[in-house]
Every structure is written in structure tokens, then in C-alpha cells.
Amino acid sequence: MNQTNINTQKQLPSKEERHKLFGSVDPGPRTKPIEKDEMADLQNSREDFLFDLDAVGISNVKHPIRIYSSKKPEMQTTIGTFRFASSIGKGSKGTNMSRFTEQLDRYHNDGFAVDITTLKKFTKELADRLKQEDAEVEVSYPWFFERRGPFSDLAGMNHADATMKVSYHQQTGYDVEVSLTGKITTLCPCSKEISEYSAHNQRGNVTMSVRLTEDFDENDMDWKEALLEAAESNASARIHPVLKRPDEKAVTEQAYENPRFVEDIVRLVAADLYELPYVERFYVACRNEESIHLHDAIAEVTYDKTEE
Template identity: 60%
Template structure:
């Protein structure tokens, strides 16, 4: 029989002291905010004005609204909050950034462009700066039905928003990264049968006009999926798989084809001022990937 020895533990305070804790000392510096030195707001010539200063990698829950199911969802966004900084100021009060984030959380924090525009403008005013900017990245889930059996499930894409307020003007940039299927036109052309295919990662970034209304996520998703050899689906039965593979065979795409076709859709959208489209194919018969990119600014 294994008899365990009883341990007589000292008190928790004594245990902490045994492992290095010491009693606090009597300090001489102020303990109230009003009496503490405010280094950030000490005026001087600090040599350069800064383009941006703030915080990044802020993980925060946020509500996403969509024109397709699920209409409302809560996700986790990665945020970057920055402002400009005058030459005469040593630093910004960074605590105000997360203070404002908490205010909006309590009021109903969402990815709606109107909400983000209001947040960014208020941030510039609150920080007494000419420019403020918020960047956020978040996964967006959307319902997709299989082409034959109509079996529904959730796909997801990575969405981004960059809202900039500068000297009274707002600039809105949004983006979406979507996975699709692409079938190689060359392989189809030279082979007696079959053709190799791969997963394509389409990344779209656009600058929107300030009067844009609607769900930009759905627009960019459609631009990517409708020009691919095939969209991807969360659930496929055999009739669905037959339809998907045959559709891909009927619509072969190089990476060059993908970026040009998506660009054409974006060019036709009146709400888009400029855009960049990139496609990266994860090649199935090579160890390398194929990549193409196009950028365009409308006159």
C-alpha cells in the first residue's frame, strides 16, 4: 500500500514570500491622475509629424450584417486603431483608443460602413488630430447551397475594412479573400482526357465612393465566384460533385484569366473608384503556386 505523506502548508502570504514576493515600499511619486506627469501632452519641437501611431492586433467581438444568410452574426475582428501626431506633441493618449472602442461596444459595435465612418471621425476629434484610421479584418460566414441537391452549409471568406478620416474627408477601402476552384486550360487542351485543377485564392481590394449603399461583401464574393471555374461548397453529394466537376471542365481558368474577369466585373460597378485583384493558384501538379495581379483606378 502506498502511503502519501501529509504536507503542512504555510499560509498563502508566507508561500508567496518564500517564492520571492516582497512587501510594497512607501513611494514618493503621486498616486492620483491629477498630480501625475503627463509626458504625452508636454509640448516641444519633436522634429517630425507622425503619419500614424496607435494600437494593433486588438482582438474584439463585432457584429456582421449581411444580405445573405446568416443575416446577422457575431465574429472576432482583428483591429488597428491609429491617428496622426502633430510635431509639437510627444505622444497620444492611447487609452482613449480602447475607451472609444468600449463605448461603441456598449452601443452596438458592427462592421457597417456608416458605424465605422462615425467611429473614425469621432476618433480624430477625440484625439485632437487631423487624421484617424481604423483597419479591421474578420471572417465572414455565408450560406451556400449545393448545385443539385440544394444542401445548405456555411462557407467563409476573410473580409477587411480600412476607414480613413483626414481633414474632413472620408476614404473607404474594403476587401475580400475568397477560395475558388480553377481548372487548367492548358492541361485540358493537351490531354486526351481529364485536366488538373487547383484551389485558387482570390484577393480583391476596392476603394468605394463615399455614397455607397449595400452589402459590399456580397458584391465582391459574386465577382470572385462567378468568374471561377467553380465555386466551393461545404456539402456535396454525388450528383452535386458531378455537376461541380463538369462545370469546372466547361470553364477553364488561368490565374491571368481570373484577375482579368474579376477586374471586368469591378470596372462595371459604379460604386467602385479603384481596385486591385490578385489570384494565387495552389498548383496540384507543381510544388510552386501560380500568381497574377492587376490594379486599376477609374478616371
């Protein structure tokens, strides 16, 4: 900056004057209590408020967490998106929202490794803190895993979207549901059948939600890997982050040898989940992003083994 420009710089008003220019005013008189015990507590009002509420809490709470994986990398730091809730009776006006995040911060300070055992403990403590009979915690996060090319063995990182939901009630105990959404390749059987050569394929999105048995032990089995394998092993081909030409040839030929309709995918995945002894109930959905249509193709199935 030359000397002429320095001499012609604006002389701005002070920061306080600038704030007033844009609408800030001096503080008014303070007449209400500033001590917590003296403040009004509307949320804890007791009266007949007409209806019991199934769930009251907070959602879309993003927080760093640690997760364990049976696939590399075995310990990961990722971002969890939380939902916390409990029921309240009609005699209570509201819940204590701050207690949800207070407990989250306490677990974070101890190193929040998210697993089923920890979430069970978290949920029961949350119900006690809220002075309610029940509480529910749900956390969703991206799970990363190493995937190697089938021919070159070159590694890269894939990811799937995982969700864990733990509900607790003083009378009935715990209910644990886990979900995973992963991506696969599918090749159209109809296209292969009617064409002289080639066949169109698409990227499939497989979502699996399962309720786990009470005796499920995550030390014996990583549920994320089990659900991922159920989806990928029944696909036309797996998705790879790194593919050299020999890899691409192998994957393309594998897809051609294993054509799958979207209906085929959900039925085959359902069969694998049915055979898992620690799965009580499951939901499977597949959404194919069609390569020669503007629409997606979908299929869904729900099955409860406890009703057999």
C-alpha cells in the same frame, strides 16, 4: 484516496510564503503621486520632436462585433481585429493610447454593429477625442455565408475574410476602402489542352480591395456579396461545404467546362469590378495553390477609374 495517502500528504507553506519562496518581495515605499492630475504626462510633452508621424495608434485589437449580411445568416456575431491610428505633428511626443480602446468599449456597450455608416461616425469622433485633424479605423473579420449544393440543395457554411477601412480628415472628408479574400476552384487550361483525359485543378485565393465612391449606400448593395460574386462567378467552380455525389459530379464537370489560368481570374474579376459604378479604384490578386507543383501561382492587377 486511501487513509495511508491522506496521512502522508505534503504540508505546504501558506500562499504568501510560497510567493516569497519564488521571488516576491514586500512593497517598497510609495513616493510618486497617485492622483491623475498630479501625475507626469510624458505623452503630452510639447517640444520639437524632429518629424511629423503619419500614423500612431494600436493594432491587433480583437473585439466582438455584429455584422449585417445579405446572405444567410443575415445578422452575425463575429470577432473583429481592429487597427486605430491618427497622425501627430512633430510638436507632440505621443498620442493618448487609452482613448482608442475607451471609444471602442463605448460603442460595444451600445451594440457595435460594424457598417460603413457606423465606422464613419466612429472615425470622426475618434479624431475629435484625440484632438487631431484625422483618424483611421480598420477592422478585419471572418464573414460566414450559406452555400447550398448545386444538385442536392444541402446547405453548409462557407466563409471569406473581410476588411473595412475608413479614414477621416477635417479638410478632405472620408475615404472608404473594403477588401474581401475568398476561395475558388480553378482548372488548368494547359493541362486540359495537352492531356488525353482529365486536367489538374487547384484551390485559388482571390483578394479584392476597392475604394468606394462617396455616395455608396450599403442599404442598396452588400459590398461583401458583390465582391464574392465577382470572384466566384469567374472561377472554374465554386467552393462548397457540403457535396453529395451528384453535387460533386456537377462541380467537377463545371470546372472542366470553365478552365482558368491565374491570369484569367484576375482579368475577369477586374472586368466585373470595373463595371460596378460605386467602385473608384481596385486591386485584384489571385494565388493558386498548385496541385502538381510545390509552388503557388500568382497574378495581380491594379486599376484606378478616376485616372481615365
